[in-house]
Amino acid sequence: MNSRGKFFYGVMCAAGVVLAVTGIGTFALGKPPMTHWVLMAHVAAAPLFALGLAAVALTWAGCCVPGADSPLNAPAKALLWVILVCGLVVMLSGVLPMTPLIGASGQHILYLTHRYSAVVLTAAILLHLPVLLRRG
Amino acid sequence: MLADKTTARGNSSQVRAGSVRRQFRRPLLAALALVFALRPAPAKDLTTESRLPFLHNIPLHDAQDRVISPPPLLSDDGKPQEPKASPYSTAKTCGKCHDYEVISQGWHFNAAHGDVKAGRPGEPWILTDPATRTQIPLSYRGWAGTFKPADVGLSDFDFVTNFARHLPGGGVGEPDKIDAADPQMGRMQISGTLEMDCLICHQSTGRYDHEGRFTAIKGQNFRWAPSIAAGLGSFASFRNAGSLADQWRPGRAVPSTLPALNYDRSKFGADNNVLFQVARRAPTANCYYCHTSEAELGDARWHGDTDIHLRAGMACVDCHRNGLDHRIVRGYEGEVRDRSVSEGMMDLRARMLRRDDATLSEEQARRLARRQLQAELGLVETLSCRGCHESGRFGSPRLTHKGLPPIHLEKLSCTACHSGPFPASGPAAVHTSLAHKLGLPAPVRGKNTAPVIIETIFLYGADGKIEPCKMVWPSYWARWKEGKLAPLLPAEAAKAGTFPKQDNDDVPRDPYNTTPLTDAQIRQVLASFSDDPANGQAAFIAAGKLYRLEHGQLVSEENAAAKPYAWALAHDVRPAAQALGARGCADCHASDSPLYFATIAARGPVEPANGLRKGMWEMRGDDKTVASVFAFTFHFRPLLKWIVFGAALIVLAVLAHYGLRGVGAITAAAPAKKSPP
Numbered sequence: 001m002n003s004r005g006k007f008f009y010g011v012m013c014a015a016g017v018v019l020a021v022t023g024i025g026t027f028a029l030g031k032p033p034m035t036h037w038v039l040m041a042h043v044a045a046a047p048l049f050a051l052g053l054a055a056v057a058l059t060w061a062g063c064c065v066p067g068a069d070s071p072l073n074a075p076a077k078a079l080l081w082v083i084l085v086c087g088l089v090v091m092l093s094g095v096l097p098m099t100p101l102i103g104a105s106g107q108h109i110l111y112l113t114h115r116y117s118a119v120v121l122t123a124a125i126l127l128h129l130p131v132l133l134r135r136g
Numbered sequence: 137m138l139a140d141k142t143t144a145r146g147n148s149s150q151v152r153a154g155s156v157r158r159q160f161r162r163p164l165l166a167a168l169a170l171v172f173a174l175r176p177a178p179a180k181d182l183t184t185e186s187r188l189p190f191l192h193n194i195p196l197h198d199a200q201d202r203v204i205s206p207p208p209l210l211s212d213d214g215k216p217q218e219p220k221a222s223p224y225s226t227a228k229t230c231g232k233c234h235d236y237e238v239i240s241q242g243w244h245f246n247a248a249h250g251d252v253k254a255g256r257p258g259e260p261w262i263l264t265d266p267a268t269r270t271q272i273p274l275s276y277r278g279w280a281g282t283f284k285p286a287d288v289g290l291s292d293f294d295f296v297t298n299f300a301r302h303l304p305g306g307g308v309g310e311p312d313k314i315d316a317a318d319p320q321m322g323r324m325q326i327s328g329t330l331e332m333d334c335l336i337c338h339q340s341t342g343r344y345d346h347e348g349r350f351t352a353i354k355g356q357n358f359r360w361a362p363s364i365a366a367g368l369g370s371f372a373s374f375r376n377a378g379s380l381a382d383q384w385r386p387g388r389a390v391p392s393t394l395p396a397l398n399y400d401r402s403k404f405g406a407d408n409n410v411l412f413q414v415a416r417r418a419p420t421a422n423c424y425y426c427h428t429s430e431a432e433l434g435d436a437r438w439h440g441d442t443d444i445h446l447r448a449g450m451a452c453v454d455c456h457r458n459g460l461d462h463r464i465v466r467g468y469e470g471e472v473r474d475r476s477v478s479e480g481m482m483d484l485r486a487r488m489l490r491r492d493d494a495t496l497s498e499e500q501a502r503r504l505a506r507r508q509l510q511a512e513l514g515l516v517e518t519l520s521c522r523g524c525h526e527s528g529r530f531g532s533p534r535l536t537h538k539g540l541p542p543i544h545l546e547k548l549s550c551t552a553c554h555s556g557p558f559p560a561s562g563p564a565a566v567h568t569s570l571a572h573k574l575g576l577p578a579p580v581r582g583k584n585t586a587p588v589i590i591e592t593i594f595l596y597g598a599d600g601k602i603e604p605c606k607m608v609w610p611s612y613w614a615r616w617k618e619g620k621l622a623p624l625l626p627a628e629a630a631k632a633g634t635f636p637k638q639d640n641d642d643v644p645r646d647p648y649n650t651t652p653l654t655d656a657q658i659r660q661v662l663a664s665f666s667d668d669p670a671n672g673q674a675a676f677i678a679a680g681k682l683y684r685l686e687h688g689q690l691v692s693e694e695n696a697a698a699k700p701y702a703w704a705l706a707h708d709v710r711p712a713a714q715a716l717g718a719r720g721c722a723d724c725h726a727s728d729s730p731l732y733f734a735t736i737a738a739r740g741p742v743e744p745a746n747g748l749r750k751g752m753w754e755m756r757g758d759d760k761t762v763a764s765v766f767a768f769t770f771h772f773r774p775l776l777k778w779i780v781f782g783a784a785l786i787v788l789a790v791l792a793h794y795g796l797r798g799v800g801a802i803t804a805a806a807p808a809k810k811s812p813p
């Protein structure tokens with residue numbers, strides 16, 4: 001993986017940490033829903049994460065195809081696809097409620113989707129990181 | 137014995153006792169014998185249970201439960217007779233079929249009962265006196281920020297005379313027992329009690345005479361008021377009961393002859409019955425007599441749209457409905473926690489249960505009745521905004537809230553976005569029936585007419601959600617002693633101090649004496665209060681501040697006693713297209729949004745610059761920096777959406793690209809396995 005790819009991955013992870021701490025952290029430790037500074041930090045980190053994820057998709061996908069010649073092992077490759085799919089779901093479920101397309105019940109479903117896909121995404125990144133670090 | 141009672145209760149009965157009894161004694165006795173022989177069910181057990189309104193062509197009963205029958209036009213000896221008789225009693229007339237005792241447990245009557253939960257703070261009664269610039273929010277319910285009448289030295293009798301113009305009777309107007317030793321309450325031996333007047337809400341003709349009732353009550357003609365308001369007749373005396381009561385003192389005998397009511401003969405049918413056109417479901421116009429809230433003042437009234445539900449053809453009572461106990465649904469979320477099963481309803485249900493199942497004991501029936509009624513209390517929630525619009529009751533449009541993130545439903549009440557006038561640059565004056573005597577003729581009221589109430593203030597409710605409120609600042613003169621303030625009633629204040637008098641020439645221009653007091657005038661009034669250290673230092677509460685003299689100089693400071701009283705508003709409801717947020721996020725999330733940044737200037741009888749001023753965020757205890765920064769971030773909200781959508785599109789494209797490549801690889805590999813080498 002080239003240094004540009006690693007940089008984008010780092011950006012995605014850094015923004016992901018902020019999102020996880022403010023999002024999951026609030027539900028796990030604080031008093032939901034997110035408000036005030038916490039909400040603003042969450043919203044501010046979101047576009048950074050989105051850009052990082054898109055860049056990771058562009059720079060990493062090629063070497064994560066099964067059978068591709070890359071230093072990544074199979075679990076690392078598989079987890080990246082999980083990260084991309086979950087990231088896509090997280091992004092869309094986060095931004096669609098801000099559009100005049102979805103009604104109250106749909107929004108509630110999206111809200112829950114955002115919440116649980118974010119948990120899966122966080123878990124996938126947490127698993128992916130050690131795999132990457134081990135493989136250098 | 138009967139003759140004695142008749143004399144004591146008025147000359148009308150004398151007339152009736154004379155002519156009617158002589159003519160109809162025998163047939164009457166025969167009829168009575170027949171009645172007792174047949175032993176029909178008591179009237180209270182009779183009910184039509186139809187949706188067709190019952191024709192209320194009924195006999196009138198007076199307070200002694202005697203049928204009212206005005207004497208014939210001519211006496212036995214051919215002399216003309218006036219149709220004088222005792223006023224009718226709603227308790228004895230309406231109460232024949234409708235359990236008066238159970239009805240008296242309703243919200244409109246039970247404020248002083250003390251055994252009911254106070255519920256969400258509501259509109260107070262405001263004791264207002266323009267001359268002394270007094271406006272004191274009062275409530276028997278003990279809502280924080282209001283005074284109980286007794287706490288400011290206002291007796292129940294005074295309360296009734298001050299506010300009965302919009303009190304439907306009952307409650308403190310109808311004490312269980314009149315204390316003849318009490319110089320004030322004892323007057324009710326003459327004025328009569330103020331019975332619950334069912335027709336205020338239930339008459340359907342539009343001919344209820346509120347002004348006539350108000351005039352009667354001002355003269356303390358309490359017992360005559362319902363008859364006069366119903367248009368049954370007029371007060372048959374040139375002296376009011378209040379005037380008679382002025383001559384009475386505890387220990388003296390009550391006047392033996394009290395004025396009669398001069399009945400309108402045309403109201404009585406040949407059968408001596410009177411036709412009441414009443415509706416079980418109170419017409420909306422009747423609610424408006426006491427519950428008008430007008431934000432478009434004076435000649436601007438025509439701009440108002442009224443509530444969207446009324447526009448859609450609904451009536452107040454569709455949602456604000458009640459059982460026999462008249463505990464009318466108030467309609468806020470969580471109301472069920474503030475309600476309890478009334479004893480009256482439990483008795484009623486227990487009777488019905490025992491009727492259906494003779495094996496139930498009284499105790500078992502009451503237990504079962506309580507369980508059933510408590511379960512039914514939950515239905516109240518289905519009549520809240522959310523309850524109705526989530527269930528589709530009445531064909532109500534289901535909640536959609538497209539584009540509104542769900543967090544808004546957790547942080548805001550429905551009314552925050554949908555009720556009251558659309559928040560403009562800041563709160564504005566509003567008039568209400570209870571505060572401004574709407575429904576009664578008076579010179580046109582203005583934005584400074586006391587008591588000044590403003591809306592819309594967005595505050596946190598008990599459930600932690602932001603809700604729109606009305607607000608009033610108390611204003612009164614007081615004695616300040618050992619850190620405690622004792623408010624003075626207007627009469628006491630007027631007696632203790634010297635107030636600036638309004639120029640007579642100015643009265644036509646400003647009939648409500650709204651000219652604010654200057655600092656010099658406040659100082660002058662405070663100085664004029666007799667310096668009596670035993671009673672404490674004189675003080676003035678107004679527009680959020682406490683004023684007092686310190687070494688002869690006027691000082692003012694923010695004080696807890698001067699805090700405003702606020703209560704949630706729910707109407708008029710605006711259509712969804714005019715809700716906050718319908719025009720976009722900036723309705724609330726902008727640097728000048730009234731929801732956060734409107735300036736609230738405390739209103740009261742002082743110069744506007746002297747009143748306390750706070751931002752909306754401050755009234756709620758919010759953080760201004762957070763609100764400002766959050767509003768600022770909304771400049772970038774469209775960019776955020778574009779970035780996230782763009783990124784999502786890229787990720788989707790990558791996934792689709794490699795996904796399709798994968799599918800292609802799989803499909804290419806599959807035939808290769810099947811083909812021979």
